[in-house]
Amino acid sequence: MNMAHIATAFDRDLESTQALVLRMGGLVETALLDAAEALDARDEDLAARVRAGDAAIDALEDQINSECARLIALRAPTAGDLRTVLTVMKIAAALERAGDYAKNLAKRTAILSQMPQVPGASGSIRRLAKAVVVMLTDALDAYIRRDARLAEDVRQRDREIDQMYNSIFREFLTHMMEDPRNIGPCMHLHFIAKNIERVGDHATSVAEQVIYLVTGSMPEDDRPKVDSTGAVVARG
Amino acid sequence: MNMAHIATAFDRDLESTQALVLRMGGLVETALLDAAEALDARDEDLAARVRAGDAAIDALEDQINSECARLIALRAPTAGDLRTVLTVMKIAAALERAGDYAKNLAKRTAILSQMPQVPGASGSIRRLAKAVVVMLTDALDAYIRRDARLAEDVRQRDREIDQMYNSIFREFLTHMMEDPRNIGPCMHLHFIAKNIERVGDHATSVAEQVIYLVTGSMPEDDRPKVDSTGAVVARG
Numbered sequence: 001m002n003m004a005h006i007a008t009a010f011d012r013d014l015e016s017t018q019a020l021v022l023r024m025g026g027l028v029e030t031a032l033l034d035a036a037e038a039l040d041a042r043d044e045d046l047a048a049r050v051r052a053g054d055a056a057i058d059a060l061e062d063q064i065n066s067e068c069a070r071l072i073a074l075r076a077p078t079a080g081d082l083r084t085v086l087t088v089m090k091i092a093a094a095l096e097r098a099g100d101y102a103k104n105l106a107k108r109t110a111i112l113s114q115m116p117q118v119p120g121a122s123g124s125i126r127r128l129a130k131a132v133v134v135m136l137t138d139a140l141d142a143y144i145r146r147d148a149r150l151a152e153d154v155r156q157r158d159r160e161i162d163q164m165y166n167s168i169f170r171e172f173l174t175h176m177m178e179d180p181r182n183i184g185p186c187m188h189l190h191f192i193a194k195n196i197e198r199v200g201d202h203a204t205s206v207a208e209q210v211i212y213l214v215t216g217s218m219p220e221d222d223r224p225k226v227d228s229t230g231a232v233v234a235r236g
Numbered sequence: 237m238n239m240a241h242i243a244t245a246f247d248r249d250l251e252s253t254q255a256l257v258l259r260m261g262g263l264v265e266t267a268l269l270d271a272a273e274a275l276d277a278r279d280e281d282l283a284a285r286v287r288a289g290d291a292a293i294d295a296l297e298d299q300i301n302s303e304c305a306r307l308i309a310l311r312a313p314t315a316g317d318l319r320t321v322l323t324v325m326k327i328a329a330a331l332e333r334a335g336d337y338a339k340n341l342a343k344r345t346a347i348l349s350q351m352p353q354v355p356g357a358s359g360s361i362r363r364l365a366k367a368v369v370v371m372l373t374d375a376l377d378a379y380i381r382r383d384a385r386l387a388e389d390v391r392q393r394d395r396e397i398d399q400m401y402n403s404i405f406r407e408f409l410t411h412m413m414e415d416p417r418n419i420g421p422c423m424h425l426h427f428i429a430k431n432i433e434r435v436g437d438h439a440t441s442v443a444e445q446v447i448y449l450v451t452g453s454m455p456e457d458d459r460p461k462v463d464s465t466g467a468v469v470a471r472g
Contacts, residue, residue: 069318076312082305086325093329176412176419183412183419190423191430 031102036129050106057099151210161200267338272365286342293335375442387446397436
């Protein structure tokens, strides 16, 4: 927060809303890590807890949206403050979607537990999930500290996530070509990997919102997507 | 719009913003149909136009968000009017994501054109895309007319989309098992099908926003997801 200006009623209201955003972020991070752990350990109980936990994440988004609407109605914020409130709502929406991906991942764990194991696959997915959670943590940190440099760093890191995803895609393709029994599990694992990669996109959206909030404009250069999955499949 | 009450400055401002939402919806619908057509006809030029067209959709979302922020700042709307403005922003966000899916579909068309054709696949995808576009059109119609019944109908139709997607999933799985050369193209086609199914989810979100707007509360009963892809793969 900008410590230079005098805390207004608006700032105090906003602070309690931001606390909700952080709590929501914490729940989403735990859900993602637990879902990846459940997949790796074939732990259906843990997966069930992740699925059940999504309702709390959704409820927090609703609460944040209501708080923001109340704040706008009550305080009639200035243009700058209004921008901050709208940013909070956008971040909450990104977190809600990230939570949905964790829930979907957990859903597929039960299905995958019934199928032959694909060597190395759940370990690769767990590493991807960890990298994405670090991005998300840093994006929220950047938000709280209004740190555009950290946000830009998060934004750049999305490329590494794309590269990890591409190499996982290749790995699965090889397993499927080698043995048709891998086709079923690999279809699900591939979805999981893609969904985690999408969480990275949402972490990037949060980072971009932070940059917008601090600098007043969205980052200009498009992050070049490193998606080489097409070329790989074309050769296959 | 509710014709019973006297049009205020707020209503007039909102009307021009709603016109932008409709224009955005029209662009998204065309993008989805063109992307599916390009895939079916292996028409890379049409696919390139869809990809290039996404910038206009994104620009409209930005414009809608700015208009809404301006409206809030200028008119300090009442609770009910504020809800309407926030709904407009949520609908624009859903449309923007639907546009992204169309762009991604178009990207994969170029890749798929280089690969062996999977019999019947692009026809199935085109039918799915058409059904989803009808849902989206009806959801926007329901929004403009504040028609909760039509919105509820859209919401129920999401099940049919899920069933269409499940049968496409089975179709692709069979092709992959039969011939490993189908694995590569089917991985991409499967993504396309899943992304179109997700556009259906966004159309449903729009419909739920309409229900919220008209009745003041979100629909309670969770739509039961008809996802039987797990069971199919487990048997495979």
